[in-house]
Amino acid sequence: MAIPFSRTILSNGLHVLVHEDRTTPLAASTIVYRVGSRDEDPACTGLAHLMEHFMFSGSDHAPDFDLALQKVGAINNAYTSQDLTCYYIVLPANNIETALWLEADRMAALSFSQQGLDVQKQVVMEEFKETSLNQPYGDLMMHIYGLSYREHPYQWLPIGKELSHIEQVDMDIMRDFHNRFYCPANAILVVAGNVCAEEVFAMAEKWFGDIPAGTRNPQQYPKEHRSSYNRQIKVRKPVPDDMLFKSWLMPARTAPDYCAYDLFSDILGTGQSSYLYRKFVVEDRLFTDISASVAGSADPGLFFVNGRPAEGVDIEKADEILSKYLYDFQFDDKLSYDLQKVKNNAESIILERNLKVEDKANTLATGEFYSCAEDFADERTGYFAVTEDDIRRITNSMFKESCGNTLYYCRVKC
Numbered sequence: 473m474a475i476p477f478s479r480t481i482l483s484n485g486l487h488v489l490v491h492e493d494r495t496t497p498l499a500a501s502t503i504v505y506r507v508g509s510r511d512e513d514p515a516c517t518g519l520a521h522l523m524e525h526f527m528f529s530g531s532d533h534a535p536d537f538d539l540a541l542q543k544v545g546a547i548n549n550a551y552t553s554q555d556l557t558c559y560y561i562v563l564p565a566n567n568i569e570t571a572l573w574l575e576a577d578r579m580a581a582l583s584f585s586q587q588g589l590d591v592q593k594q595v596v597m598e599e600f601k602e603t604s605l606n607q608p609y610g611d612l613m614m615h616i617y618g619l620s621y622r623e624h625p626y627q628w629l630p631i632g633k634e635l636s637h638i639e640q641v642d643m644d645i646m647r648d649f650h651n652r653f654y655c656p657a658n659a660i661l662v663v664a665g666n667v668c669a670e671e672v673f674a675m676a677e678k679w680f681g682d683i684p685a686g687t688r689n690p691q692q693y694p695k696e697h698r699s700s701y702n703r704q705i706k707v708r709k710p711v712p713d714d715m716l717f718k719s720w721l722m723p724a725r726t727a728p729d730y731c732a733y734d735l736f737s738d739i740l741g742t743g744q745s746s747y748l749y750r751k752f753v754v755e756d757r758l759f760t761d762i763s764a765s766v767a768g769s770a771d772p773g774l775f776f777v778n779g780r781p782a783e784g785v786d787i788e789k790a791d792e793i794l795s796k797y798l799y800d801f802q803f804d805d806k807l808s809y810d811l812q813k814v815k816n817n818a819e820s821i822i823l824e825r826n827l828k829v830e831d832k833a834n835t836l837a838t839g840e841f842y843s844c845a846e847d848f849a850d851e852r853t854g855y856f857a858v859t860e861d862d863i864r865r866i867t868n869s870m871f872k873e874s875c876g877n878t879l880y881y882c883r884v885k886c
Contacts, residue, residue, distance in 0.1 A: 474849040474850035475491055475826060475832050475835060475836060475849040475850070476491065476492075476849075477489050477490060477491040477662075477664075477836055477845060477849065478490050478492075478669040478673075479845070480673050480676075482656060482676065482677060482680060482681055483681070483685075484656040484657060484680070484681065484683060484684065484685035484686075485656050485657030485658075485685045485686075485688060486656035486657070486659055486660075486661060486676065486680050486683075487659070487660045487661065487840055488661045488662075488663075488672070488673060488676045488680075489660070489661070489662045489663075489836050489837070489840060489845055490662070490663050490664070490667065490669040490672045490673070491662070491663075491664040491665075491829075491832055491833065491836060492665075492666075492667060492668065492669055493664060493665055493666060493829060493832070494666055495666075496565070496665055496666055496829055497564060497565060497666060498562060498563065498564060498565055498665050498666065498829050499562075499563065499564070499565035499567075499568040499571075499663060499664065499665030499666060499667050499829060500560060500561065500562045500662075500663070500664050500665055500828075500829040500830035500832075500833040501560065501561045501563075501568060501571035501572060501575060501661070501662075501663050501833070502558060502559070502560040502561075502661070502662045502663075502664075502830065502833040502834055502836075502837045503558070503559050503560075503575050503659055503660065503661050503662075503837070504556050504557070504558045504659065504660045504662075504837040504838065504840070504841050505556065505557045505558075505653055505654060505658055505659050506556060506653070506658045506659070506660075506688065506689045506691060506841060507520055507556065507557055507652075507653035507654075507658065507689055508520050508552060508553050508554045508555040508556050508557060508630065509521065509552065509553070509554045509625070509628060509629060509630040509632075510554050510555060510624070510625040510626060510693060510771070511625075511653070511689065511691075512625065512628075514625070514628070514633075515637070516637050516640070516641065516645065517628045517632040517633045517634075517637045518596065518600070518630070518631060518632020518633070518637050518638050519632075519637075519638075519641060519645070519649055520552050520557055520630060520649075521552040521596060521630045521631060521632065522592060522593065522596050522638060522641060522646075523557070523646065523649055523650065523653075523654075524550050524551070524552045524557050524559075525592040525595055525596055526582075526588060526589060526592045526646060527550070527559065527578055527582065527654075528550075528592075529582075529583060529585055529588030529589070529591070529592060530578075530582075530583045530585065530588065531574075531577040531578040531581050531582050531583050532577065532581035532582075532583060533577050533581065534573075534574055534577055534578070535583065537574060537578065540570070540574060541561065541563070541570070541571075541574065544563055544564070544567040544570045545563055545564050545567065546561050546562060546563035546567065546570070546571065547561070547562050547563070548560060548561040548562070552630045553630060553769075554625075554626055554629070554630060554769060555769055555770040555771075555841070556770075556838070556841055558834065558837065558838070559575065560830055560833065560834065561574070561575075562829065562830050565665050565666035565667055568663060568665070568667055568672070568675070569675050569679075572661075572663075572672075572675050572676060572679045572680070573679050575661070575679075576679035576680045576683065577679075579654055579655070579656070579659070579680070579683060580683045582650060582654070584643055584646065584647060584650075586643060589641075589643060589646060593638055593639070593641065596638055597635055597638050597639070599631070600631055600632060600635055600638070601635070603631060604631055608709075608710075608711045608712060609709075609711055609715060609881065611707075611709075612707075612715065612717065612879070612881055613629060614628070614629055614631075614633070615705065615707055615717075615879055615881070616717050616719055616774075616776075616877070616879050617629060617774075619703055619704075619705055619719070619877045619879055620703075620719045620721070620774055620877050621696055622696070623694035623695065623696050623697070624693055624694050624695070624696040624771060624772075625693060625694075626696070626769065626771065626773075651686075652686075652687075652689075653689060654686075655683070655684065655685060655686020655687070656680055656683050656684075656685050656686060657685040657686045657687055657688040658686060658687070658688050658689050660837050660840045660841055661676060661680070661837075662833045662834075662836045662837040662840070663833065664829045664830070664832045664833035664836070665829040665833075691770070693771060696721060696771070696772055702876055702877065702878065703877045703878070704877070704878045704879075704880070705878075705879055705880070706879075706880040706882060707879065707880070707881050707882065708882050708883070708884050709881065709882070709883070709884065710883070710884050711881070711882075711883055712883070713760075713780050713781075713883065714780065714781050714787045714880070714881065714882045714883055715778065715779075715780055715879075715881040715882075716778060716779050716780075716781060716787055716790060716791055716794070716878070716879070716880060716881075717776065717777075717778040717878070717879040717881060718776065718777045718778065718791075718794075718795075718876055718877065718878050718879070719774045719775065719776050719777075719876070719877045719879075720774065720775045720870060720871065720875050720876050720877075721772050721773075721774065721775075721875065722766060722772060722773055722774060722775040722870075723772060723773075724768075724769060724770060724771050724772050724773060725768040725769055725770060725773070725842055726770070726842050726843050726847070727772075729862070729866055730768060730854075731854045731855045731857070731858050732858045732862040732863055732865075732866050733766055733775060733866060734766050734768070734818070734855075735811065735814045735815065735818065735855065735858055735863065736863050736866060736867060736870075737764040737765050737766045737775060737776075738764075738814035738817065738818075739807075739810045739811065739814055739863070740764040740777075741762060741763040741764025741765070741777060742763060742764065742765075742814070746763075746764070747801075748762045748763065748764060748777070748779070749762060749763075751797065752779065752794065752797075756793075757782055758781065758782060758785055758790055758793060758794075759779040759780055759781055759782055759785075759790065760780050760781075760782050760783075761779060761780045762777070762778070762779030762780070762794075763777075763778060763779070764776060764777045764778075765778075770841075770842055775870065777794070777798065779794070787880050787882060788880065791878060791880070795871075795876070795878075798871040799871050799872070801867055801871060803863075803864065803867075807860050807863065807864075808860060811858070811860060811863060815855055815856055815858070818852075818855045819852050819855065819856070822851050822852050822855075823852075835848055835849070835851075836848070836849065
């Protein structure tokens with residue numbers, strides 16, 4: 473079922489969407505800024521993520537952001553991706569104006585406190601160490617993205633490429649980043665819950681209407697071309713097991729074939745009934761675990777196949793056998809059954825994801841970011857429109873040797 477909503481665009485360019493839901497006492501405010509790690513200087517990565525944290529350091533009229541929300545029974549959080557930065561607040565619906573006031577205040581009047589910056593830099597650096605340096609396989613995705621992209625800034629992740637990039641950030645850099653990207657013309661505001669659309673539009677005009685428009689991020693990036701050769705790297709780390717990770721360039725989240733690639737990844741490598749698991753774990757015992765997945769993104773993303781070779785199996789030999797299987801891939805006579813099964817699973821995920829007001833607000837906000845919310849208000853339609861011919865067509869062109877990249881992530885002894 474599609475998520476119904478109303479939209480208005482303020483004179484300063486802020487997109488405001490409202491979904492009315494009378495079945496809940498809650499409301500959610502979600503604001504998406506068109507800025508992610510792909511908008512960073514290669515010599516100063518991790519900045520979008522740092523700004524996400526810094527936005528909680530207080531504003532001129534709300535020096536303690538969390539305390540102001542606690543007073544009205546709210547919870548809040550945020551996340552940064554390669555494409556965008558998202559902030560959300562969930563609270564009793566009758567307090568929704570508090571959320572809009574706070575978001576407008578930190579958009580227009582963020583407190584650029586040196587103490588706040590020092591604290592948040594330390595938090596982000598500790599997160600970098602914890603997630604990327606101090607746990608097994610923590611830097612695996614850094615390596616695969618760096619391997620898979622040569623031109624596009626997807627080659628680094630939101631956490632950043634190295635700690636020194638965060639260490640060198642000063643207040644001038646933060647001010648410039650905020651002034652460039654945190655403005656109405658570069659933002660999307662969505663409110664979902666037990667609210668009246670016209671009242672929310674009036675509140676949005678009241679709190680955001682006088683903020684200077686700024687400039688919308690044009691979001692034009694170098695086009696990544698499929699490599700004309702295989703790229704391979706070998707990383708040696710003190711990890712429990714070897715890990716083989718392969719990637720191929722695939723269409724962007726808004727491309728007509730995105731749903732087909734997503735469903736194909738499920739058929740190929742999600743769960744114990746998938747082709748890869750049955751072939752390489754159950755039958756051949758070449759791997760102890762293997763899967764396939766996709767990374768949906770605003771620009772062309774990645775199709776992944778990754779597996780853990782069984783004990784005593786050489787990782788390069790496992791890659792050779794797996795690559796040949798993928799290059800010569802053939803469906804069996806159960807494709808119709810398998811396709812319907814993964815469509816049903818996709819429908820279940822979509823329905824579950826849109827049960828909460830904050831999830832519906834996020835769906836509309838990210839949909840408006842990618843293209844327009846109408847395209848994403850009923851994602852089920854796109855998945856159920858995929859045919860067996862679509863699956864076969866993309867498979868025939870997917871696993872060409874000239875298109876793939878391979879990461880051997882090995883135990884130190886490898």
